[in-house]
């Protein structure tokens with residue numbers, strides 16, 4: 787499962803960071819997830835609590851912020867919200883558009899004790 791491996795890498799990264807900081811406990815993790823990342827947030831939460839069990843990350847609050855995908859037209863330079871990977875520019879109608887953001891999955895911050 788896709789979300790399971792993501793959850794494992796989040797827990798690994800956070801546990802490593804918490805270890806570096808000599809933390810006793812991780813209270814919260816803030817994630818930023820692009821709407822086109824293909825990640826099921828509910829499923830990620832479920833996997834996260836399973837993976838975090840018996841680690842320093844167990845019980846941490848997972849705050850997920852969804853990022854609205856943003857595209858840019860390479861013909862006219864217009865930036866606009868995209869709902870699909872390939873979208874038409876809403877200004878000039880060109881299909882030469884790039885996805886600037888919306889696929890990311892990143893840890894924005896962690897709160898430790």
Ligand SMILES: [Zn+2]
Nearest residue numbers: 859862875878
């Ligand atoms: Zn355009």
